[in-house]
Amino acid sequence: MNKQLTIAMPKGRIFTEAVELLRNAGFELPPEFDDSRKLIIDVDEEDFRFILAKPMDVATYVEHGVADLGIAGKDVLLEEERDVYELLDLKISSCYLAVAGLPGTKINDVAPKIATKYPNIAAAYFREQGEQVEIIKLNGSIELAPMIGLADRIVDIVSTGRTLKENGLVEYETIAGVTSRLIVNPVSYRIKDERISELIKRLNEVIY
Template sequence: MLTIAMPKGRIFEEAAELLRRAGYKLPPEFDDSRKLIIDVPEENIRFILAKPMDVVTYVEHGVADLGIAGKDVMLEEDRDVYEVLDLKISACYLAVAGLPNAKAVSVAPKIATKYPAVASRYFREQGEQVEIIKLNGSIELAPLIGLAERIVDIVSTGRTLKENGLVELERIEDITSRLIVNPVSYRMKDQFIDDMVERLSACLEGVN
């Protein structure tokens, strides 16, 4: 049995649709289940539903053979997993944002983000010294309450930024979801994993 860790929410829905297009027979109740572990015996697959940041941990430690993780997580987390396929779903991007008329701070401006490693690396590459403040949610709040001058966060439609009076200042990197594999599983179950990669790749041909 192949065990696949998948994040809940939008990525789960798009990944389930992609798997169906690739010919995997997932039951209708699969989409609405509140279970955290879902077995699909007819496909010899077990799904583990987890928080996006935890998917990579499950795959790295081998409790899941494969996982579906956003490229943002892969950039932030330095983990021992193989990234084998860009699934081209849940497209968004990482960006720097802030208040439109905020005065520039000359010495180490504060940057709020849930991606401290990505943010540190980006500003270092720009030759800018900053102070990183790690937050776990509601990143847009930081400039509004004076906690930080700028934020680094995921942008999808830009609606959340706009509704909170923020503007995008710099685009860092495009993000999509990736299929990742545990290195040991890739050796032990290579035939099954390669088959899945081939079937998913065939669905993605011609997708930009």
């Protein structure tokens, strides 16, 4: 039986930290990981195949079983609710989800508008607060929305707080902390359990 492990890696922000973590855990990842446009990288010595995906898509590859494992931000997992198991908090790429807006403004009483890249998280959050809102889905530069009158509030990631500050916005509420997680396809978890347990063990030794 083929016991190669396919791991979906998020391109972008998380990638460098994830590669560093795997190397710290003793996995020999070649220089291609530092500078390449390849989307599939095989590491034969470790019997790993890495696929490089958009962060929002990682859990999709894992749910469909074309990747056994993946590394995904908790924000993506909350938003997408894919049928995958979360195995480990890797404690990398730490940030949080928050509600923000222009300072000193009250949220509109009637169907306030919330701009976000995370429509499901935002809808669930305001539902729990008992507030009826209109969600406006954007794909980036979310902070623009309250500045130009598209929305009353935004739901977005905050890391250093610099983007909010430089655009004159303030944070109103924190929704959830976010770090990257190791996720697994439920079937892979059963049939490749030995290799996956070994990976978890080695990662656990270098997570802090």
